[in-house]
Amino acid sequence: MFLVYVERQAGLKSPCFLIWCVLMLILGCSSERMVSQDKKGFPQTEAASREGSPMVESGKIKDMSDEEWQTCLTPEQFYVTRRRGTEPPFTGRFYNHKAEGTYVCVCCRSKLFSSETKYESGTGWPSFWMPFDRDSVELREDRSHGMVRTEVVCAVCGAHLGHVFDDGPPPTGKRYCINSLALDFEERKPETK
Ligand SMILES: [Zn+2]
Secondary structure, three states: OOOHHHHHHHHOOOOOHHHHHHHHHHHHHHHHHOOOEOOOEEEEOOOOOOOHHHHOOOOOOHHHOHOOOOHHHHHHHHHHOOOOOOOOOOOOOOOOOOOEEEEEEOOOOOOEHHHHHHHHOOOOOOOOOOOOOOOOOEEEEOOOOOOOEEEEEEOOOOOOOEEEEEEOOOOOOEEEEOOOHHEEHHHHHHHHO
């Protein structure tokens, strides 16, 4: 319909106008494509996916608006990380994930947990007994839903990740109960000789 309308308006005298319209349509669509898909089909945040992203380095990533986050996260990822949501147990892509590597923040790609500290808690959420390093996450008191819990957030971008409990295994006794939707995974490449 649009092209017919354009043709009527422009007539056949100005085919350049028609080409210009088509070009603008293509450019308009591509500029909104903030979300890319990796080879497994999971979305990655393009703005923050590069090492040394200016948004991360300048600290501005903590000031990103909900509208900006919505352009680079799926609705489910946005709900968990920016609305402090919780995914249903036994539904996430990582609760039963056993590959070796590093779990990173789905929002800013910071390293959050190592597969070496992941364990089977039986809760239906990915569980770790320690963060990647001491500064990877921040802990906040959470008094929502009539409970007193300790919320775990990404230290770089403030994304809600999950909660930490005191019923974990040795050596820390902690259980970092994390939503799969807040994580992405970087597999450890086999060492080459
Ligand atoms: Zn983050």
